[in-house]
Amino acid sequence: MTLFWRKWQLALQHLLYIYVLFLLFYSMYMSTLCQMCEGTVRQDSPVWDFCLTKGHIRGRCCFGNNTSNVDTIIGLDLANCSISHVEHLYNSSTTFIIDLSNNPISNLSDFIFQGFSHLTQLLLPSKLECPGGNASWEKVEVKNNAKICEGQKNICNQTVQMPWDCPENSFCSPYGPGFFECSCLHNFHGYKCMRQVRPPSNHPKQVGHYSFIAHVHCSLCF
Ligand SMILES: *[C@@H]1O[C@H](CO)[C@@H](O)[C@H](O)[C@H]1NC(C)=O
Ligand SMILES: *[C@@H]1O[C@H](CO)[C@@H](O)[C@H](O)[C@H]1NC(C)=O
Ligand SMILES: *[C@@H]1O[C@H](CO)[C@@H](O)[C@H](O)[C@H]1NC(C)=O
Ligand SMILES: *[C@@H]1O[C@H](CO)[C@@H](O)[C@H](O)[C@H]1NC(C)=O
Ligand SMILES: *[C@@H]1O[C@H](CO)[C@@H](O)[C@H](O)[C@H]1NC(C)=O
Ligand SMILES: *[C@@H]1O[C@H](CO)[C@@H](O)[C@H](O)[C@H]1NC(C)=O
Ligand SMILES: *[C@@H]1O[C@H](CO)[C@@H](O)[C@H](O)[C@H]1NC(C)=O
Numbered sequence: 001m002t003l004f005w006r007k008w009q010l011a012l013q014h015l016l017y018i019y020v021l022f023l024l025f026y027s028m029y030m031s032t033l034c035q036m037c038e039g040t041v042r043q044d045s046p047v048w049d050f051c052l053t054k055g056h057i058r059g060r061c062c063f064g065n066n067t068s069n070v071d072t073i074i075g076l077d078l079a080n081c082s083i084s085h086v087e088h089l090y091n092s093s094t095t096f097i098i099d100l101s102n103n104p105i106s107n108l109s110d111f112i113f114q115g116f117s118h119l120t121q122l123l124l125p126s127k128l129e130c131p132g133g134n135a136s137w138e139k140v141e142v143k144n145n146a147k148i149c150e151g152q153k154n155i156c157n158q159t160v161q162m163p164w165d166c167p168e169n170s171f172c173s174p175y176g177p178g179f180f181e182c183s184c185l186h187n188f189h190g191y192k193c194m195r196q197v198r199p200p201s202n203h204p205k206q207v208g209h210y211s212f213i214a215h216v217h218c219s220l221c222f
Contacts (some may be wrong), residue, residue: 004024008217011155024093033060033073033076033089033090033092034059034073035058035060035078037080037082037083038081038142039060041058041060041061042077042080042203043061045077045099045125046099047062047075047098050074050075050121051075051163052146054074054075055074060076061073061075061076061077061092062074072093073095074094074097075096076089076098078098078099078100078103079099079100079102079103079146080102080103081103082103082104084105084106085105086105086108086112088112089113089116092116092197093115093116093118095116096118096119097120097122098121098123099124100123100124100125101123101124101125102125102145102146103125104125105124105125105128107128108124108128108131110132110177110178112131112177113131113132113177113179113181115144117174117175117176119152119154119176119177120151120152121148121149122148122150123146123149124146124147125147129147130147130149130177131149131176131177131178132176132177132179133156135153136152136155136177137152138150138151138152139151152176155172155176155178155179164181167193167194168193169193169194169196170183170184171183171185
């Protein structure tokens, strides 16, 4: 009998341990962004309006209502949060809209938005520049003391010669404002995609993946 209870006790202990770990990880993940600031997405704010038809709100985040990807963050409202420094927006690279307005942020690195290729609206304190430069956006305006960067341009569609382009045998894809990624075509790999697979095969799986990311602060692009 005592052995039975001892086993139960151990099992319970294990369960408790796992539960605490889960809570810890969950709160760490949530606290990094969605709970970075008190309350939930502010009513009638741009993120609120966006989320109304596309997802549901948890903390300061809007999560997509896609059953396949329940945990995808599609909107982030960190406005009026007394944030003075942004180093990382963790895995919110799936967002379409981010509001950082009304914060005492003095400096924002372009690299925070590397990989944010869906971002179509970004609200910033009015004195900050849009990441990637004005030319990386369709429209830049100042409204209600916020700088609004709207409609991320596809940097791969630029008409003017950029400081440098994707090399031959590679293709360009957007990778956030001011960023693009060059990926080798099938049958090419290695440094600047200069190495060709011989004999040319029809099995792209056999080709080693190689891609690199470039950053351009656009003032003369497009
Ligand atoms: C999204 O899902 C939540 C519950 O999961 C629901 O309350 C909400 O109405 C849904 N929103 C839309 C736009 O379908
Ligand atoms: C839902 O997911 C599908 C496929 O994954 C995608 O095409 C669609 O844009 C998503 N919708 C939203 C509102 O995120
Ligand atoms: C966020 O990052 C964590 C750890 O890096 C990962 O486990 C989780 O799947 C990510 N969530 C999303 C929505 O990408
Ligand atoms: C910012 O938040 C404070 C409370 O934290 C509130 O009193 C104030 O009205 C908010 N300002 C704006 C512009 O929303
Ligand atoms: C902003 O940060 C960059 C790099 O971290 C630094 O070079 C630059 O001087 C900073 N600008 C201001 C105004 O603090
Ligand atoms: C970008 O556009 C905004 C709004 O039109 C303007 O105030 C700002 O000076 C521009 N920045 C640069 C570097 O041209
Ligand atoms: C960029 O080019 C792609 C492919 O040519 C095209 O589908 C897309 O509509 C273009 N985007 C813009 C903003 O011009």
